[in-house]
Amino acid sequence: MRIGSLLRALSMLAVLAIGFQLQAAEFDLLIENGRLFDGTGGPAIDADLAIIGDRIAAIGELDSADAGRTIDAEGLYVAPGFINMLSWATQSLIADGRSQSDIRQGVTLEVFGEGSSMGPVNDEMRANIVARQGDFKFEVPWTTLAEYLEFLEREGVSPNVASFVGATSVRVHELGAEDRPPTATELAVMQNLVREAMREGALGVGSSLIYAPAFYADTDELIALMQAAAEYDGMYISHMRSEGNRLLESVDELIRIAEASGAPAEIYHLKMSGQENWDKFDAVVDRVEAARARGVRITADMYTYPAGSTGLDAAMPPWVQEGGYIAWAERLRDPEVREQLLDEMTTPTDAWENLMLAAGAEGTLLVGFRNHALRKYTGMTLAEVSELRGTPPALTAMDLVVEDGSRVQVIYFLMSEENVAKGVALPWVSFGSDAQSMATEGHFLNTSTHPRAYGNFARVLGKYVRDEGVLTMEAAIHKLSGLPAENLGLRARGRLAKGYFADVVVFDPAQVRDHATFEQPHQYATGMVHVFVNGEQVLADGEHTGATPGRVVRGAGWPGWADPEMFERIRAQQQQADRHEFDQPRDRARKPFDAFRFLGVKAGMTALDVGAYAGYTTEMLAAAVGPAGHVYAQNTEQVLTRYAEGYYQRTMEERLAGDRLPNVTLHITEYDDLRLDGSVDVAFLGNLLHDFYYRDGRDQAVVFLNAIRRALKPGGVLGVTDHVGLADRDNARLHRMEPSLALELLEEAGFEVVDESDLYANPADGHDLMVYDERIYRETDRFFFRAVPAAAVSD
Numbered sequence: 001m002r003i004g005s006l007l008r009a010l011s012m013l014a015v016l017a018i019g020f021q022l023q024a025a026e027f028d029l030l031i032e033n034g035r036l037f038d039g040t041g042g043p044a045i046d047a048d049l050a051i052i053g054d055r056i057a058a059i060g061e062l063d064s065a066d067a068g069r070t071i072d073a074e075g076l077y078v079a080p081g082f083i084n085m086l087s088w089a090t091q092s093l094i095a096d097g098r099s100q101s102d103i104r105q106g107v108t109l110e111v112f113g114e115g116s117s118m119g120p121v122n123d124e125m126r127a128n129i130v131a132r133q134g135d136f137k138f139e140v141p142w143t144t145l146a147e148y149l150e151f152l153e154r155e156g157v158s159p160n161v162a163s164f165v166g167a168t169s170v171r172v173h174e175l176g177a178e179d180r181p182p183t184a185t186e187l188a189v190m191q192n193l194v195r196e197a198m199r200e201g202a203l204g205v206g207s208s209l210i211y212a213p214a215f216y217a218d219t220d221e222l223i224a225l226m227q228a229a230a231e232y233d234g235m236y237i238s239h240m241r242s243e244g245n246r247l248l249e250s251v252d253e254l255i256r257i258a259e260a261s262g263a264p265a266e267i268y269h270l271k272m273s274g275q276e277n278w279d280k281f282d283a284v285v286d287r288v289e290a291a292r293a294r295g296v297r298i299t300a301d302m303y304t305y306p307a308g309s310t311g312l313d314a315a316m317p318p319w320v321q322e323g324g325y326i327a328w329a330e331r332l333r334d335p336e337v338r339e340q341l342l343d344e345m346t347t348p349t350d351a352w353e354n355l356m357l358a359a360g361a362e363g364t365l366l367v368g369f370r371n372h373a374l375r376k377y378t379g380m381t382l383a384e385v386s387e388l389r390g391t392p393p394a395l396t397a398m399d400l401v402v403e404d405g406s407r408v409q410v411i412y413f414l415m416s417e418e419n420v421a422k423g424v425a426l427p428w429v430s431f432g433s434d435a436q437s438m439a440t441e442g443h444f445l446n447t448s449t450h451p452r453a454y455g456n457f458a459r460v461l462g463k464y465v466r467d468e469g470v471l472t473m474e475a476a477i478h479k480l481s482g483l484p485a486e487n488l489g490l491r492a493r494g495r496l497a498k499g500y501f502a503d504v505v506v507f508d509p510a511q512v513r514d515h516a517t518f519e520q521p522h523q524y525a526t527g528m529v530h531v532f533v534n535g536e537q538v539l540a541d542g543e544h545t546g547a548t549p550g551r552v553v554r555g556a557g558w559p560g561w562a563d564p565e566m567f568e569r570i571r572a573q574q575q576q577a578d579r580h581e582f583d584q585p586r587d588r589a590r591k592p593f594d595a596f597r598f599l600g601v602k603a604g605m606t607a608l609d610v611g612a613y614a615g616y617t618t619e620m621l622a623a624a625v626g627p628a629g630h631v632y633a634q635n636t637e638q639v640l641t642r643y644a645e646g647y648y649q650r651t652m653e654e655r656l657a658g659d660r661l662p663n664v665t666l667h668i669t670e671y672d673d674l675r676l677d678g679s680v681d682v683a684f685l686g687n688l689l690h691d692f693y694y695r696d697g698r699d700q701a702v703v704f705l706n707a708i709r710r711a712l713k714p715g716g717v718l719g720v721t722d723h724v725g726l727a728d729r730d731n732a733r734l735h736r737m738e739p740s741l742a743l744e745l746l747e748e749a750g751f752e753v754v755d756e757s758d759l760y761a762n763p764a765d766g767h768d769l770m771v772y773d774e775r776i777y778r779e780t781d782r783f784f785f786r787a788v789p790a791a792a793v794s795d
Helices: 003-022 123-131 145-155 167-175 184-200 219-230 247-261 275-293 325-332 335-345 355-359 372-377 382-389 393-404 417-425 442-446 452-467 473-480 482-488 564-576 616-625 637-642 644-657 688-696 698-711 739-748 756-760
Strands: 029-036 045-052 055-060 070-072 077-080 082-084 107-112 160-163 204-208 235-239 265-267 298-302 307-311 364-368 409-413 429-431 504-507 528-533 536-540 606-609 630-635 664-668 680-685 712-722 751-755 769-772 775-778 783-789
Touching: 029 504, 077 473, 082 429, 082 482, 107 528, 123 167, 145 160, 145 184, 167 184, 167 204, 167 219, 184 219, 204 219, 219 235, 219 247, 235 247, 247 265, 247 275, 247 298, 275 298, 275 417, 298 417, 298 482, 325 335, 325 393, 335 393, 355 364, 355 393, 355 409, 364 382, 372 393, 382 393, 417 452, 429 452, 429 473, 429 482, 452 473, 473 482, 606 616, 616 630, 680 698, 688 698, 688 739, 698 712, 698 739, 712 739, 739 751
Parallel strands: 029 070, 029 077, 082 107, 107 160, 204 235, 235 265, 265 298, 298 429, 606 630, 606 680, 630 664, 680 712
Antiparallel strands: 029 045, 045 055, 077 504, 307 409, 364 409, 504 528, 528 536, 712 783, 751 783, 769 775
């Protein structure tokens, strides 16, 4: 070979080498040499798993693949992340988003909502949450369930989060803690609250029927709530009315609710409480499997210990707890009430669930006190404290509730180990901790807890698979991942499959085990080596990385599923966008231009906000028109009075006083004085049209629209958006305004109406969905009209 040819060849090789170095890796992460369980219950395979971004990109023999990072899983098992079907990490994740005790067991999704959910809340409920807090204090800057979940995601949590909407919560929202059935109007509002939560992504309705005030709800009320949830493919999930003396009747009630609503149903923490009920296991299974055979989807979940944990409220009849804690504690101070309670708490009954009687004072372990002076009793049984105090156990329980300012957290030893093992083996049972996700540090150590908070899932793999052979490994992993994902109707989660979210766990089957005990519960499980959530590593070599990639996981009713790829694009845009910091309960990162795109809002415009919430949409309009534009925040005094007693007016004025929104001018006037000399380019109309129509009549609604038309420039635009109407109480909506009625009112007021459907037909920008406050609605979910004044009007 000539020297010139040799040099050219060497030069080409050098260029190729540089090209290979510059070429991006094929995958972000490669987990190789592991034993893979895909979550379906099928046999394991020896294969590699590759991840790109937040998704599983490939599974198979990937030895020659190029990855930015590689993990050798030789001798380890690789599985989908585990799903905690009953999590009470609602507040502990606010305190510590790392979710240490659950992440260290492989839990990548926490599911909330056993009866009570973190939304919807009204002002009274919000105040009660704050008042009942223990050592950890936090604010409640949310109103809806979705806002709470989005708050967690924004603050940063390691696991994904999802929730049922609580039947107790919607009842308390409308009835407080009263022992009475809802009126027809109240029940309609409760159903609408459920519908709203389902559209926000709730998984269904959860109940907890042994506790007041949930106990006060009858079966028909629960069916009505579930009928609303079933419109969005929601599930009913329940701590049944009894797990003891009326266990079989309670299973029948759950099946009846499922059949009447057409929804699937799940039994929370399947158990037979009290030794006299241990022999009911087979009868429960027979009822469930008979229902399943006739096409009713009934499943269950459980924790893997022979003791439950709740409060001393489960030792007292529901009637004494009516009205909430303050009323309950006051009754417990009444000598006559105490005498009556002493009798009822020590007498067997089927009328309510008495866990203290089922467990006995010797089987009632005290683990959580709010009052520091009572923490000396932590770890003692009620019988031991009763002896120290010289009062009968029932009276001691009453005194502790009063002195602690809380229901007092206890552990009740109620179940048999044999039944627990039999439940673990049932093919339609998944697992839930029924506990917080805690840490062995900080305020978590101020109280004791149930060992299930630290060991429930590791116990499945260690005790029941490896040590006792109750389950095969593939069956256990299916019940920890794929089964609950299927039951909940989750999309692209619960399996190891290409295109699924990369929620992945890697563990040592020989070492995985729980260490927490009833005597010393604050001990992490071991054997979990690596954990990934949405493709990001949160556990590495058994230690938490500090990463918080958890996201809100939504149910089937969320309208964003109509175009999930678009939602992911918008999410990415929002994450890159500047974040507007406002101190209002509904705050979050916003993309105002998208939110008002259907109005044609542009920078420099003058806008008018005549929505029902002064200050809420105003902020978004202010950002959309920019510093060169101007917004008049306009509302009526009567509406501000009805909405949270002027709350929105106060907060808006506070923000303006602080120069946070310098391009906004606040006007609080009656609607017939709404005259801005035709200076407004665009106006935004929310619930007020519905309010005026349903409350004041058609004529007043038209007068209201005329006032807005006079304020608009010729050719100015009025955007009408909403699907609900008259606000009855705490923003609960009753009446639905059909599009045809809104069109009639607008035309009667002299507007030229443009049907909004055309505005979503432009394939170039893909906006057949509207992004509103980081939630996505299809046009079939909300009605949109662009009303253009035909000409300027002067009076």
